[in-house]
Amino acid sequence: MPPHCDSLDGPVVTAARTALDADDVDLVLPFVPEDAEAEVRAVFTAVRPVRHLSEAAREVADRLFFENVVRLHRAGEGAPYTGLRPAGLGFGPVIPLAEQAVASGSSRAVAQYLTRVLDDELDQRMERVNALAAVKDRSTADARAHVEAMLGFQVYSHHLLQALHGPAHGHGRHQHG
Incomplete structure (x- = not known):
């Protein structure tokens, strides 16, 4: 699998971040299989109100959403989820x-x-x-x-x-x- 789908600056987390910022879960759904949509929607609904409580709450809520979206994306590829990798890793040329x-x-x-x-x-x-x-x-x-x-x-x-x-x-x- 491409080496950056599970990184914080990869396309999956970028789409998840965009979805949260736009308050539109549909923006991240193309990155997960159809049978995972309900789970993504449920996590999105759960984190939305928490994000507005404080900066710390927002960071935890966002991280939870990112982890779930990446986990479901990886499952759709038939690959294990091993956690989020930090942004800025070298992915080669x-x-x-x-x-x-x-x-x-x-x-x-x-x-x-x-x-x-x-x-x-x-x-x-x-x-x-x-x-x-x-x-x-x-x-x-x-x-x-x-x-x-x-x-x-x-x-x-x-x-x-x-x-x-x-x-x-x-x-x-x-x-x-």
């Missing part, structure tokens, strides 16, 4: 590029970045296969190292293809893509 792609409507920058990474990975792995092929006849250990690198390259390529054709998000009933 792909998530920001993907977010920019969604905002701009063009996947070109993501495709270019991933193509460069893929080219580099395949080149490095093939160089290892070739280097080991050159010495594979020296001993059984050398031949074994070559076979491991050769099969590793093939399996890596196969897994890449599976990932390219796999589901876009999660593996449960609440999938995107």
Whole structure:
């Protein structure tokens, strides 16, 4: 799963925060499976009046709502809920590029970045296969190292293809893509 759905600055909590600030639970419902809507609505209804009591009450109420929405989102993906992660964690270069792609409507920058990474990975792995092929006849250990690198390259390529054709998000009933 994308590494930021459970962070305080990820898309799920951002939508939950927007829903609370706008007093409109419908703004967060697209982030949870349909069968979780009633639970989200119930928690939303419970936290709304508490949020106005004090700043401390607001923080606790918001946190409760965020945790429940993220928990239900993760359950919809078939993934465990392990708690909220802090904002500001590094998610690597792909998530920001993907977010920019969604905002701009063009996947070109993501495709270019991933193509460069893929080219580099395949080149490095093939160089290892070739280097080991050159010495594979020296001993059984050398031949074994070559076979491991050769099969590793093939399996890596196969897994890449599976990932390219796999589901876009999660593996449960609440999938995107």
